Amino acid sequence: MKSLTIASGDVTPVTVGQSKSDAAALYGIDRWADDLLCVTPAGELAFKTPEAPDALPVSLPRIIQALKQRGIPAPVLLRVQPFLDRSLVRLQDAFACAIRDCWYKGAYRGVFPIKVNQQPEIVERVVDMGRPHHFGLEVGSKPELLIALAQSMSPDALLICNGAKDAAFIHLALLSLKLGFNTVIVLESLHEFETVHRIATDLNIRPRLGVRVKLMETVGGKWQASSGDRSVFGLGALDLVELAERLDDTGMMDCLVLQHTHVGSQVPHIMDVRRATTEACRFYAELSRMGAPLQYLDLGGGLGVDYTGARRADDNSVNYTVQEYCTNLVESVFYAMEEADLPHPTIVTESGRFIAAQSAIFVFDILDATLYDTPERPAIVAGDHHLLSDLLAIETYINGDRLQEALNDAIYYRDEIRTLFRHGQIGLPLMARAEQAFLFLLSRFKKVAGQDGCSGLIDRQLSRFVDYYHGNFSVFQSLPDVWAIDQMHPVMPLSRLNEAPTRQAILTDLTCDSDGKIDRFVLRDGIANALPVHDLRPDEDYNIGVFFVGAYQETLGDLHNLFGDPNVVTISLDATGGFTIENETEGDRIAEVLTYVEYDPQACLATFRKTVERAVKAGRVDATERRTMIAAYKESLAGSTYFSTDR
Ligand SMILES: *Cc1c(COP(=O)(O)O)cnc(C)c1O
Secondary structure, eight states, X not given: OOOOBOOOTTSOOOBOOOSTTHHHHHTTHHHHSTTSEEEOTTSOEEEOOTTOTXXXXXXXXXXXXXXXXXXXXXXXXXXXXXXXXXXXXXXXXXXXXXXXXXXXXXXXXXXXEGGGOOOHHHHHHHHHHHGGGTXXXXXXXXXXXXXXXXXXXXXXXXXXXXXXXXXXXXXXXHHHHHTTOEEEEEEOSHHHHHHHHHHHHHHTOXXXXXXXXXXXXXXXXXXXXGSSTTOSSSBOHHHHHHHHHHHHHTTOGGGEEEEEOOOOSSOOOHHHHHHHHHHHHHHHHHHHHTTOOOOEEEOOSOOOOOSSSOOSSSTTOOSSOHHHHHHHHHHHHXXXXXXXXXXXXXXXXXXXXXXXXXXXXXXXXXXXXXXXXXXXXXXXXXXXXXXXXXXXXXGGGOSTTTHHHHHHHHHHHHHHHHHHHHTTSSOHHHHHHHHHHHHHHHHHHHHHHHHHTOOHHHHHHHGGGOEEEEESSXXXXXXXXXXXXXXXOOEEESSOTTSOOOEEEEEXXXXXOTTOEEOOEEETTEEESSEEEOOOOTTOOOEEEEEOOOSSHHHHOOXXXXXXXXXXXXXXXXXXXXEEXXXXXXXXXXXXXXXXXXXXXXXXXXXXXXXXXXXXXXXXXXXXXXXXXXXXXXXHHTSBXXXXXXX
């Protein structure tokens, strides 16, 4: 087994298995894929059909190939409908199980927070699949409220209104009660209560109110700032007491039916969940004691996804399963309510990430590579500078014992030659051969380092010389959290998994931005800063999948360099290894992204026409050229923003 450690800095060193049978396991599929993926004997990554162990897996490269043939090329966002369904059912089942096991007397009502993924395909599917479970929606803004009001949920499902609410928001939320929506306006401030009071009185509608309580406990993870008494959200003890007084004064105490808390997304540690729940229950008990007829205990989001499969409490993983999460919540509420001698409330959670994350996979093709080694040794010619021979002579002592020395020497001689070039003492052709010599030595270093299992030091140094594989995508558009908050998603090639990967690469995107890259990868043994990849073959697609991107990534994405939405395809899987396209949304055309930044594509075309016409007048362009030029401009306006491999 060849091993090359490719980690550096704060990441755990990773030994990359290179033997044939290891190639698939190397990417850690068994750890993070949560039983949704497998590798076929042909070395293709495939979707498993949830809850149908006998069904044939559906090959991902074949899906991508089939879509390409239909004129839907990568980059493409694949939504796998059965994966979305599975998460929802799992959450529902886990609560049912916890409620049964704990002898809990209340019910569970889930709501899907629309901000996690507002796309109609997701929201409508959640509503459909959730109907038998009375699954509801959570909104945090007016646009999201309008989406929710356009859905047909079970009459028992909750519509939870969070966020800052102006009079129009509250007005509409109150009116929706008359339509049979089970709308709860969650008060985020004392001021909001005054608006609700005024409008409800005007409309003569009894509101159903909730209150967002600011917990004192803080929780770990990336969204720590959403918890604790410095959180910007919710009412602390002082405000709560004042609110209770206002409710009493206005005769509206009987409207307060729900208590809401949300400590942030992706809570890594199960103990934090328990502590926060227990504290939320204390507030619930106190508010009940003060006369609020509370029925619902809404514990918000936080249920995390194990993106790395590490099963530990860090930013991209969680140290609990969905069942543990639900059992912990139900058990904590059970004990607290028994102690307070209160009826068991209906438990509500807003677990959007858990429901949506696994259901989408982003796939892009690799266009090209910049390799940081070469098997070709440059020739020495008479009259070459001696530094070049010195550099090449290093080859004789690249071995286990002297590897570090050889690497130091190679860098030294290369830098000396660069200095000579800068000072005008050697020309470009010699410089080019020196660079080639260095790349040649690097290929030898990488090989020997792999064979002898060398020290971490040299491995870390060599990790600076991994390849760049250039992908047809934009990190900023499709994986914004990878760029903004170091979110990890599993990333791996979709095919040739029965072949040992021979290279290590960082994946760069199409944007002209040095941040436009993926350079941290989930592998079997931890996080590495390069992805094991295969040599590119001419005329053969090499596709990379980025997994579990269904939560938050779509609307947080931006138009950096004006790369727009990729194609989006929703599929369902059939048991015979095939799939069905349920929905297809073409990616942004160039004309569309131009309008997003306030250009009028027709006006642009008109100006371009004039420019061409002037060139015709001046005799620089003939009539046929004019026609091709205008056709090219028009064709591009109607075309994709991504790299086209059509011609
Ligand atoms: C963002 C948000 C959620 C979603 O939490 P996840 O755990 O990421 O699904 C739930 N509730 C509120 C109030 C939120 O702001």
